[in-house]
Amino acid sequence: MLSRLPKSTMVLLAFGSVYLFWGSTYGAIHIAGEHLPVPVVSATRSLISATLIVLISVMRGKSLRVPKGEGWKLVLVGLLFMSANNMLLTWGEKMVASGFASLVVSMTPIMIALIEWVLPDGDALNKRGWTGTMLGTLGISVLVWPSMHASVAGSKTLLGVGMLLSAALAFAIGAVLSRRFQFTADTFVATGWQIGAAGIFNAMVAVGGGGLHRAVWTWPGFGAIVYLSIFGSLFGLVAFTYLLQNVAVTKVSTYAFVNPVIAVLLGALLLHERLVKTEIAGMAVIVCAVAMVVYSRVDRGKREIVGMAGEAVE
DSSP: OGGGSOHHHHHHHHHHHHHHHHHHHHHHHHHHHHHSOHHHHHHHHHHHHHHHHHHHHHHTTOOOOOOTTOHHHHHHHHHIIIIIHHHHHHHHHTTSOHHHHHHHHTTHHHHHHHHHHHSTTOOOOOHHHHHHHHHHHHHHHHHHHHHHTOSHHHHHHHHHHHHHHHHHHHHHHHHHHHHHHTOOSOHHHHHHHHHHHHHHHHHHHHHHTTHHHHOOOOHHHHHHHHHIIIIIIIIHHHHHHHHHHHSOHHHHTTHHHHHHHHHHHHHHHHSOOOOOHHHHHHHHHHHHHHHHHHHHOOOGGGOOEEOTTSOEEO
16 A cells, blocks of 8 residues: 555655664663663564564465565675664663664764765765764764763763664664665565564574573563564665665654754653753754754765755755
């Protein structure tokens, strides 16, 4: 039924899904990581999502085959999205608050811009883009400034920030590769391949590292994983993959300065998290920096007009 909707409506729904679901997953990841080992969280989340995709595909009579040569590419992107990014993010959130984590990860579009800048035929950064990049670096510095003056707790926060930045880098690389690979496989099936490959890898890490044997299942932990599986991995990644295939990556990257706001608000409402004044200042600087970078990467020879609904007219 959704496939019969106009493209503009599909793009709007996809953006709404990425904004809302990925903004809310930071809190769910924090809860799941508090109750279960990180590899177990990532493996269970991915395997549940992959199983749902397979079941839905079978019920709809959809083939799970992908065009020749795309399989390994989907696996690679899936490992970057749902293994490297997901596990590093979950580990990072064991050391910092969920809202704080979302602000660090919001640097992803800046990383995407820098990666595109160094790649052949990539988008060049103009003055606004470089200003945004430097502003983003300043924002991260302001964000972690209180921790730099603390002792043990500060060191833990800095380690968490390092993991979160690594998670953001893994996702940025995956996003650039996904765009350049130009997948022709069905969006739903492609997402299944990505999540399924990551689920198998994450399960191997969970079993090999002994995390599965140490896991103590609780209702809050299990509930958080179910939410992440359905809304974060399934709906969120399907929507994100659809956007990468149909909308310029610069527009897709806008999720990075919407998600932190949602994550911070939900963290305050549901997890009773609070940002200190310097962290609030860092949040403002980072959001502005990301916006500058995202909207600087426009090919002036092919001007893009972005509507409020997220539809692009090029």
